[in-house]
Structure formats: C-alpha cells, structure tokens
Amino acid sequence: MSVSSATEVVDPVPGAGAPHLPRQPDLVQLLTPEGERVEHPDYAIDLDDQQLRELYRDLVLVRRWDVEATALQRQGELGIWASLLGQEAAQVGAGRALQPGDTAFPTYREHGVAWTRGVDPLHVISLFRGVDNGGWDPVATGFNLYTVVIGAQCLHATGYAMGVQRDGSETAVLAFLGDGATSQGEVNEAMIWAASFSAPVVFFCQNNQYAISVPLERQSRVPLYQRAAGFGFPGVRVDGNDVLAVLAVTRAALVAARDGQGPTFIEAFTYRMGAHTTSDDPTRYRLASELEEWKLRDPIARVKAYLSRSGTADQDFFDAVEAEADELAVRIRRGTTEMPDPPGTAMFDQVYAEQTPHLAAQQAQFEAYQASFGEASE
C-alpha cells in the first residue's frame, strides 16, 4: 500500500469525515468532534457535572504541561521531549478509568496517564532533562517507569497481571503501546501469554497513525483492533480523541479483567499532532492538510463545546482552568530550570541491590580521580 491511501478521504460521516478516521460503527464514540453527546449500543457513561469539568481540567493541564515541556526543550533545558499533543483524551480517559489499586505500564509518551496517577510533572521531566533514568516511585504511584524499548513493557504488564492473579487480588493492569509496537515480537508474545493465562491485563494501543515516520499500513493489513480475535480475546476500536468514549471503553475492559474474564485489546484511534519527539521533523513524511483535518477533531475543543452548550460550565470555570494552567506552566518552568544535576557518583548507585566489591572499587577510583582536580586547583 502507498502512503497516499493513508490520506484518502472517506465518507463524511459526522465526526468521521477526514483522513484515517474509520466509518461507524467500527468506532465507539460518545462525544462527536462538534461536541454533541451521542449514544452507543454497547458503551454508556454517566458522569455528573463535576466529573465532566474535572476531565476538561485534566485535558487542559496536561496539554499545557506538554506545550511547556516542548518549549523548554527548544530552549535547551531538556535533552528531548516526546509530545503527547493530540493524544490527551486517549491518555486522560484511560488513566481515569483506573482504580487506585490498578497498575499502569506506560511507554515513554504517557504523560497524561502519569498526570492521572498523581506523578509530579517535574519527575517525568527529570528523565527528559537527563537527570534520571526513571524519575518517580513506580510502587507508590501504581504507574510504572517509562519503557523506551518499544513494547517491552507489555510483557512486564502481563507478568505483573499473573502475579495479581496469584495473589487473588481484584485489581487490573493496563499496558500501553503504540501502533508501531504491534509489530514487535514481544508485544505479540505478551498477548499470547495474557490469553493463555487469562491474565487481568488490558492492552491499550494508541494508534496515532505513525511510528516516527512510518504509517500504519507498514505495520498491519488489518485494523489493529481486529488482531485481538487471533489471540482469542475481544478487541475494540474507540475514538481516541473522545475522552468520554475512551473512559467508558477502558472502564469496561478493566472491569472484565478484574472479573476474571481475561484481556481486552483497545485501539484508541487518534493522531499525533506534534512530532514524534523534538528531534523529529514530521513535514518530511506527512501532509499539512492531514494535520489540519485532525485539528478539527481536537480532543479538548469538543469537551469545551459540550460543557458550554449544555450549561455544565461557564466562562468563569474556563478562565479558572486557564489560570491554573498558567500556574502549572510557571511551576514546571521554574522547577526545570532549578533542577540540579545529580552527583557524579549517582551512576554507581543501585546498579545492584548488593553492590559488588569490584564496582565499589571502581566508584572509589572515580571519586579519587574527581577529587584530584579539586586538590590540583587549590
């Protein structure tokens, strides 16, 4: 298949008219790009006004964090940043579907999920600044560390879920992956294991259409959610820019997992509106018109439209969220620029639970070498 087929315009169903967006009823949608609430035969959601406003607040704050981080990278404060722009609804929806006892296994782009798990944005930023290889406490937050090797975390999630099963715990595990990762052997192994052991794990795939520059067509001849059938568990495609639908679909899958019904594969159909990372140049592999089409399906604009139209929120609320976002940006900026470098000896810390005599000697050598400069300058 050629790239051009990826940009072909399909039927202009409301909210599903532009490139890539599949026709109904393949796609679970509860809030259209225009901000209209619609019903779906299999998935329902009933949120009160406060909960709806909270979701909007999450989306706005997560985007502001992301925009600020991209700016910090451009100014040389971060080594790199993997932007989630356009994927806020997929991540906030999935993250808010988790119960406190559940555990998430992210890739390296799940800042929105990190937000819902209470991870401090500055801890995530410390990784991209090069201060840390991890950054937060995965046990206390129930949000595992970012995994950079594509798809490796899907096996960790599955193994963790096997442990949950053995513990008799009624919690579930949410494994994140992207469209490119579905080509990885380890991801396929994870789905085989999850199915064979009926592990309480949900595979949440954000299909953002590109693996850096390579379009989905190079990864799969079939829609990704249909792959699940081959592994023997349900697959569902949800509008990844619709926070309500993502929340409803993920909640249902997690409930099934907790009930012992085994895994589900969720394909959140979305779009990476920014670059793969700040080192990438998407103008080399995709058309500007495609981005323009997806801007019309912005995950935040539709929630705002719905909140306004339904009278769930007024201008004061929107202004307050905006002010909070400004404060967050200031905190992130200040926290980043003031973040100290780690001491040189940090690289020796925790290589082992029981450090070896050899490494201890190497560390002592390093310290003596470093100290020799201090002595020389005195």
Added chain:
Amino acid sequence: MSTQTLTIGKALNLGLRRVMEDDAKVMLMGEDIGRLGGVFRITDGLQKDFGEDRVVDTPLAEAGILGTAVGLAMRGYRPVCEIQFDGFVFPAYNQIVTQVAKIHARSRGKLAMPIVIRIPFGGGIGAVEHHSESPEAYFGHTPGLKVVAVSNPVDAYWGIQQAIAHPDPIVFLEPKRRYWDKAEVDTAATPDPLFASRVVRGGDDVTVLAYGPMVKTVLQAAEAAAEEGRSLEVVDLRTLSPLDLDPVVESVRRTGRCVMVHEAPVTLGLGAEIAARITEECFHSLEAPVLRVGGYDTPYPPSKLEEEYLPDLDRVLDAVDRSLEY
C-alpha cells in the same frame, strides 16, 4: 544421615525443592519444565508437588519467559526461569539486557529483580547447532547482572538456593555435559559463599583457572601433569561476574604463571578480562604471559568436530608447557 550421593542434576532438583518449600514466592517458569520435568529432568516432580501456578509450563517464547518474569518480580515474586538450551537464550536477550539488568538502577532501588536465569551451557553432548553454546561473556559484560557457573553437585545444590535468595538477577550456568556427574553432598553443611572462587587443587608451578564443565577437565590435566612432576594449582572461578580474583592473585604471585581455560571462543571471552586483571595485579610476579585455552573463533562446529573444538586435557597441558617454557 545428611550426606547423599547426588548427580548435579539431582542436586539442582533438590535445591529447587528446598527453596520452594521455604519461600512461597519462588516460581519456576520454562518450556517443558512441568509435566515433563524439563528436557534434562532438573525440575522433575516439582509441578506435581507445588502446582501449576508455581511450576509454570510456559508458551514457547523465551522473551515471554523473561519479560513476564520481570512483571512477576515487580509484584514480589522470585521467578526462576529455565532456558532450555544455551542457544535459545538470545530471543530473551533484549529483556535480560535492557530490562532485567537495568530496572533496579532505573527505579533507584524501588524495584528489585531477584530473577534467576538457569541455562544449561557448553558442549560435549553431541548435539545439533545452538545446543552447545557458552554465552557467559555476553552477560558478564552487562552491568546489573551477576553470573555464576557451577561445576559439581555440592555447588549445584547450594548455589541454586543461594542464587534464588539473592536480591540481584543472576545468570546461573549449569554444565550440561556434567549433569550426571556424582558426588557426596552434605545437605546440613554450611555452604561456601556464592560469589567466591575456590582453590580446588593446590600446586606450585602453574595456576590454571576454569569454571563449569572445564573444572573437571583441568583437574584431570593436573592429575596427568603430576605424573610428570609438574604441580598445577587449580582454581574453580565459580563466580564470573563479579569475579573473585583474590585467591587467583595470591596463587599467581606464587606460581608466576597462569593458564585460563574455557569452552567459549577466546576472543573477548572471560579469559581476556582475567588476563588483563592478572597483568595489573601480578605484573611483577609474572614469569610468562597469561595464556588462554578456549574454543576457536568459529561458530560451534558440528558435533563430529566438537572434540577438536573443545579444550581437553592435552590442550590444557600444551598451554602449561608453553607457559613453563617462557
């Protein structure tokens, strides 16, 4: 009463049983390890006694074994993974090197990885390709992993228990062609530490180092050398990462000569590291360069050639002669 005659295979089996009785978090995972008891029968009878949740017949996917072991370790379990043959560890190499080895450091110690990776290694059994490899250098080169190799039933019995109890990930190498070698094992004794090398034969003329299956070969060579009036000191390294070189350094300072023997190809093998370290530590005592006896730098050959490929008694003695001639 506590002393039994055991093969290495049976000693491992008993060691695993004992640790599973003591710690309910210990799980065995691998291909064919349950109902069949493993292709070498190391886990024989354990699934029957400890159940399918603790002795898991896994899908045929080595990355899956290690990757799910990572998740189970995060959940507080102590997975013991069997890799059926040395040459099959490579599909799991990514998980071992990028995840198992690094998660403790990445999480600043919040996540422990007490995973044991059991690998029957080395040649000498007339097998087809990929069943006779010595992959230890790949793992010894990886920070975050520890690597041990057992050579006898006593170390097999205790070593597997010590490895499972240890908080760091350990590649545990089992000398597959010696699985049927027997020795007296006192199951009430106090074992030697896991990360310690051991002088297994005293001598004055040349220090010969080996581990795993080559320890027996080198001891036979020392026996033959003695008949010719040459006294070899033999050290079983036992721990390959970290190395415990104190007894080696003490020995080489005395003998002035050192021969390193392993089945793995010599180039960038463990012998290269040891030669460098001995040169640093014993420079003024050395009468000859550290010599290496190992596999040739070829793919492991078809089994009709493996006797030529593998170090044997004569090649060890040849190196001893060369060392003494300096």
